[in-house]
Amino acid sequence: MTHKKQILWLIPTPIGKRKENRVLPEYTLNIVKNLNCFIVEKPQTAISFLKWINHPTPEYKMTLRVLNKKTPDQEIFSFIKLLKEQDVGLMSEAGAPGVADPGSRLINLAHEHGYQVAPLIGPSSILLALMGSGLNGQNFAFHGYLPIQENKRNSAVKALENHSVQTGQTQIFMEAPHRNLSLFDNLVNHLRPGTKLCIACNLTQPDELILTKRVDSWRKEEKPDIQKKPALFLILAS
Amino acid sequence: MTHKKQILWLIPTPIGKRKENRVLPEYTLNIVKNLNCFIVEKPQTAISFLKWINHPTPEYKMTLRVLNKKTPDQEIFSFIKLLKEQDVGLMSEAGAPGVADPGSRLINLAHEHGYQVAPLIGPSSILLALMGSGLNGQNFAFHGYLPIQENKRNSAVKALENHSVQTGQTQIFMEAPHRNLSLFDNLVNHLRPGTKLCIACNLTQPDELILTKRVDSWRKEEKPDIQKKPALFLILAS
Numbered sequence: 001m002t003h004k005k006q007i008l009w010l011i012p013t014p015i016g017k018r019k020e021n022r023v024l025p026e027y028t029l030n031i032v033k034n035l036n037c038f039i040v041e042k043p044q045t046a047i048s049f050l051k052w053i054n055h056p057t058p059e060y061k062m063t064l065r066v067l068n069k070k071t072p073d074q075e076i077f078s079f080i081k082l083l084k085e086q087d088v089g090l091m092s093e094a095g096a097p098g099v100a101d102p103g104s105r106l107i108n109l110a111h112e113h114g115y116q117v118a119p120l121i122g123p124s125s126i127l128l129a130l131m132g133s134g135l136n137g138q139n140f141a142f143h144g145y146l147p148i149q150e151n152k153r154n155s156a157v158k159a160l161e162n163h164s165v166q167t168g169q170t171q172i173f174m175e176a177p178h179r180n181l182s183l184f185d186n187l188v189n190h191l192r193p194g195t196k197l198c199i200a201c202n203l204t205q206p207d208e209l210i211l212t213k214r215v216d217s218w219r220k221e222e223k224p225d226i227q228k229k230p231a232l233f234l235i236l237a238s
Numbered sequence: 239m240t241h242k243k244q245i246l247w248l249i250p251t252p253i254g255k256r257k258e259n260r261v262l263p264e265y266t267l268n269i270v271k272n273l274n275c276f277i278v279e280k281p282q283t284a285i286s287f288l289k290w291i292n293h294p295t296p297e298y299k300m301t302l303r304v305l306n307k308k309t310p311d312q313e314i315f316s317f318i319k320l321l322k323e324q325d326v327g328l329m330s331e332a333g334a335p336g337v338a339d340p341g342s343r344l345i346n347l348a349h350e351h352g353y354q355v356a357p358l359i360g361p362s363s364i365l366l367a368l369m370g371s372g373l374n375g376q377n378f379a380f381h382g383y384l385p386i387q388e389n390k391r392n393s394a395v396k397a398l399e400n401h402s403v404q405t406g407q408t409q410i411f412m413e414a415p416h417r418n419l420s421l422f423d424n425l426v427n428h429l430r431p432g433t434k435l436c437i438a439c440n441l442t443q444p445d446e447l448i449l450t451k452r453v454d455s456w457r458k459e460e461k462p463d464i465q466k467k468p469a470l471f472l473i474l475a476s
Contacts, residue, residue, distance in 0.1 A: 025261055096365060096369050108373070134342050138338055
């Protein structure tokens with residue numbers, strides 16, 4: 001199958017506060033500045049991002065549609081029609097679209113309709129956390145959010161640790177920021193002493209924190225300052 | 239523990255041929271230009287990369303040490319000593335250091351010695367492939383290389399597909415480029431007809447190819463042009 005002409009561009013956006021641009025290559029910015037049609041997770045964030053990069057098109061001349069986890073399938077179908085006319089940019093709330101966000105539903109459909117999909121380069125908290133952790137980067141898995149309920153969460157944590165023991169696979173997961181310390185306590189109390197736990201918090205920000213320690217070391221130290229801040233948790237057991 | 243002053247910077251490098259810079263933010267380039275000590279996978283590639291970004295320090299004034307999969311532990315310990323004197327940059331052969339390369343051994347040790355580790359932003363073929371695939375980005379695993387021997391490889395493929403059926407997890411893996419078509423045939427012959435298979439090849443290059451199709455569609459079409467080209471394979475079964 002030959003690709004249709006228009007392209008669905010996947011646009012990573014900054015994670016955390018935007019000041020000077022430290023995270024996007026010039027090429028990514030230039031592609032975005034040439035687009036006038038965007039599918040976005042939250043319009044407010046998207047508009048503020050487009051202003052931040054000095055997008056030359058005024059807001060009222062842009063086409064902006066919302067794709068979040070509640071968007072019904074038929075609406076996503078209608079986004080594909082936009083691709084008949086022009087290139088379209090897909091943006092998530094922060095970080096890389098299609099990863100830990102609802103964007104993959106549109107990307108999937110673009111493939112089914114024969115459109116070219118082109119991922120651009122920018123920040124991804126999952127990738128940065130994995131790089132910075134020093135844990136196994138040749139075998140790793142991302143699981144999104146763990147269950148909220150305490151006993152289910154404990155079981156999930158033990159299952160991930162056991163899987164890591166068997167396979168040497170780094171296990172990556174996250175939590176709603178206001179529950180970060182509760183998850184941290186949980187991990188420190190229930191993981192084996194020798195398991196390595198990495199906390200990666202406020203990535204790309206001036207107060208970025210990436211710490212990897214064995215669980216028995218974490219037990220002896222002050223808790224990390226991660227409450228209500230975006231964080232990723234990574235474990236590797238042996 | 240308070241961090242020691244020096245930083246281990248994790249420097250992503252272009253994947254594929256380098257022409258104009260489309261993949262690295264200005265901030266990443268500026269950090270690298272201020273470093274004079276690098277731990278690299280292959281010196282030749284590293285030097286050519288440093289010339290490409292117009293690094294201001296002449297080669298003979300730089301400290302360059304090699305970290306590959308054969309580097310013994312005690313040599314990696316000696317790299318940590320370099321951090322006592324100055325910031326150090328870690329570069330892999332291509333893409334993000336610490337991911338699918340031997341760099342994590344040094345990163346791990348830097349954490350143990352209390353040094354700050356700072357990942358920079360740039361290209362990662364695994365992340366770009368996952369974004370572009372349209373497959374599940376909320377739950378995914380990277381496995382590196384599958385076994386070479388045919389029957390072991392078939393078992394590994396079936397195990398990954400079964401795991402994907404049970405968990406909805408996208409499975410990502412790769413092959414030595416000269417065996418890409420052999421792995422492709424393997425996948426198309428042994429996966430279930432309804433399983434989605436994404437091929438992501440020559441990422442960030444002008445002939446980048448990202449195609450996601452059901453296995454029964456792949457069976458009906460021409461084989462993709464992936465032989466001897468760097469590629470990632472992604473599957474999602476349901």
